[in-house]
Amino acid sequence: xxxxxxxxxxxxxxxxxxxxxxxxxxxxxxxxxxxxxxxxxxxxxxxxxxxxxxxxxxxxxxxx
Numbered sequence: 001x002x003x004x005x006x007x008x009x010x011x012x013x014x015x016x017x018x019x020x021x022x023x024x025x026x027x028x029x030x031x032x033x034x035x036x037x038x039x040x041x042x043x044x045x046x047x048x049x050x051x052x053x054x055x056x057x058x059x060x061x062x063x064x
Contacts, residue, residue: 006044009024015049
């Protein structure tokens with residue numbers, strides 16, 4: 001069994017140099033950012049965040 005450490009939204013925002021939670025919401029809705037695994041506070045899987053960055057980050061767009 002492997003236990004995965006989750007990162008908080010604040011940690012992700014700091015790593016991406018984002019100041020507003022609204023930007024995180026917009027990235028999820030418009031730029032394919034992964035949904036949080038847990039909420040209150042939002043927490044993410046680091047491997048999903050790193051994959052999002054490697055695939056172009058905020059330059060990704062949801063296909064219309």
